[in-house]
Each structure stands twice: as C-alpha cells, then as structure tokens.
Amino acid sequence: MIQKTNRMNLVEQVASQIEQLIGSGHWQIGDRIPPEMELMEKFDVSRNTLREAIRALVHAGLLETRQGSGTIVRSTNALGAAIKRHVKKSALLETIDVRLALEKQAAQLAAEHRSETDLAKLEEYIQLSRQAVENKDYEQFIKLDIHFHQAIVSASNNQLLIDLYEPLAEIIYSFVQDLMAMNKPFKYEEELHIELFTAIRNQDKHAAATYVEDYMEVLRKEVVEMIEEE
Template identity: 45%
Template sequence: MPLVTAKRTGLVDQVIAQIRELVASGEWPLGGRIPPETELVSALGVGRNTVREAVRALSHAGLLEVRQGDGTFVRATNEISGAVRKLCGPELRHVLEVRRALEVEGARLAAEARTEEDLRELQEQLAERDEAVQQLDPARVVATDAEFHRRLVAASHNPVLISLYEGIIEAVASSVATTFNPEIPPEQHISHTALLAAVRDGDPRRAADEAGAFLDELLAQRRNQAEGTPDSGQ
C-alpha cells in the first residue's frame, strides 16, 4: 500500500489516518520498525513537524513505540489493543484478568447463541490447537489457542463484546505465549474440551464456569511464580 502525498488541510490527521491504515492492514507488521522520518517526510510530502506530531499522537494511543536511537516500532494494530498494552504493561496478571472478564461472558453467551457453523469452526480450531500442544510447538500453540478463543467470543454474536475482544487479541496471544511451557508433557497442559462441550450442550452456566476455571488456574500459576512456588502445569 503506497503512501499518498497529503493534502494541505488537516495534514496531521491525514498522516495519522494513513499510518493507522498501514498498521491495521499489516503493511507495517506488528513488532516491525516503520520507515525512518526522512522517508516518511518525502513520501507524504509534509514537513518533519507534521510527521513527528502524527507519530507522537499514535505513540500516545499505543499503536507505535518510539525507541530513542533505534527507531519507531508498531506496538499494536488498533487503539483498544494499544490501550490494553499501555495499561497492563508487562504485568501478565492484568491481561489475564481482562481476558477472564471478556471470555467468561463470551462463553456464557456463546452457549446460548452459537450456531452449528460456529460449533464446526470451534471443533476444527480446537483440534488444530490440541495438535499443536501435542507437538509442543510454541508458535503454533499461540496462534491456534488465541484463534480458538477469538472464535468462541465471536460465537456470542454480541458485536460490542466481539469488538472489545478483537481489540485485545494481541494481548491474548502474548499471554498464551507467556504461559505456555513446552517443557511440560502435552497431557498436563490446559484442555478446552470441556469448555467446548458446554457450549455445544447449550449450558451457559457450565460454559462460563469452564472459561473462568482455566483462567483462574493461569492466574494461580502466576501468583505461584511470583511467590517462587513451582507450577503444576501450563
């Protein structure tokens, strides 16, 4: 997606909009470094101050991260995810608590609203996730586990809840990556089979309990780590 020379009205807003689109589309990937200031100035046809103001605004929003002497990097793909990352920072407990709030309600609603197509997709996704766990493949576990939970919340068919969860999906993936331990045997890792069964059975209370239970387990493990107590599993 090429950069387009900005018009002379609302320059900063136009630059912000273009950068946001490049980030959201994946043209500038998460974690990657964006082009240097001189290149942006040339491509956009605006002054350095305009570029700096746009980058500063997006940094405050959490989408970009300016690292002195190293460049500017993509920190999140949308403002909600950026806000979560800024607020939670490196504290995994905060991310898990936010996940619990959204995923428990998502599972409860999914048990009531899921369609047969939702169930088919969830079953396929869980199978991929479980296969990745069996292979102890961290990168694949992160991708498939986060996608399973995204689809589970999507099965709630609540557009506001879905939008909120989509906004933190990067934080979700990061929390999965942090909590997955490839040194633990596959059979000792958290299973989502009972969670999916509760959704399939149309049992909202059991679905909510299952969603809360595994996140409570992760939170307990986090507390144990902070206290120096060995984990019993993922």
C-alpha cells in the same frame, strides 16, 4: 444543547487521515508508507506538521519509524497497543481476573450466538490440539490453545470484546512462553476444553460460564505457585 467547537488543527487532520488509510487496509501491516517528502506533497503540509502527525501515530503504536529506512505500519488498532503498554505495568494476577471477566462473558454470548462456522472452527482447534499433544509438540499446543480461546471470543460477535481480549491473550501467551523457556513445569490442560465446546454447542450459557471460571481458577493457582517459588 451546547457542544464544544471542534477546530481540528492540521496535525490532527493528517493523523486522522493516516489512521483511516491504515484502518481501511489501504496500508497493510508491514507495509512501508511513502517517505516524508512524498507525504508532504500529498497532504500539502510542511515537514514539521507531517512529522508531528506521524510521531503521534508512532507513539500510539500504529507506526514505527526507522532512521534511514522508512516508516512501516505496525498495528491497525491503537487500543491494543495502549492496553499492552498499560498491562505491562499491572500485576499478572490482575490481568488474569480481567481476562476471566471478558472470556466468561464471551463464552456466554458465544453460547447464544454461535454459528455453525464458529462450531467447526472450535472443533478443528480441539482436533489439532489433540494431535499436538500426541506429537509432544507443546509449543504448538500452546499456540493452538490461544487460538481456541480467541475463537470463543470471536464467536461472541462483540467486536469491542474481541479488541479488548486480544492484547490480553498476547500478554498471557508471552508469559507462558517465558515459563517454557525457563523449563518450568507446565500442566497441559488434558481435557482439551471439550466440556466448554459442548456447552457452547448446546447453547448452555450457564455451563459455559462455569467452565471458564473453573479453568481460569486452575491457571490462577499455577501462576500463584510460580510467583511464590521465586
């Protein structure tokens, strides 16, 4: 079989190495990476070559450069940044449908694969959510709710699913925050997803999927109302 020849130019070589340094955790999020001069020597390339590599990763959302200050690590996965950028141009309802698709699948997989650790974590979030509602700390409630959803997706044990879901959850989270800032009424999910937890604990795939579908329908209706009000 014929394969395209793959001669990597210097810029891509450097970019790929930096990506690895970030991916492996050698450079953590928030860290300032060495200045250009130092990296030029380390990689043994000219300033232009190095800058093109860094610029590529800045555009991808992995790095952020600040003139006079330095370059810091901003994210570990380029996919998340790409999705966020793309989703911002999409309609919110479309985003919800995609989130439904991913979370429904995740809930089914979670029902199959959930470990005891997963169950403990889910139960903890439910407990904390209940406390937050009692204290009327609604901001905290929203935060915990997001964590609960992400814990479900994590329990699916499918890394690709997790990576795709995360940026969507962030987008929707920031939307809900905007709603709260505008003092719009927001219906708090009172049942606290206990049914969903039960379904996953009992490894009942079908019930889990149905529950996700139902609450996403509620969210969808709320969003439609919001949009129509304006």
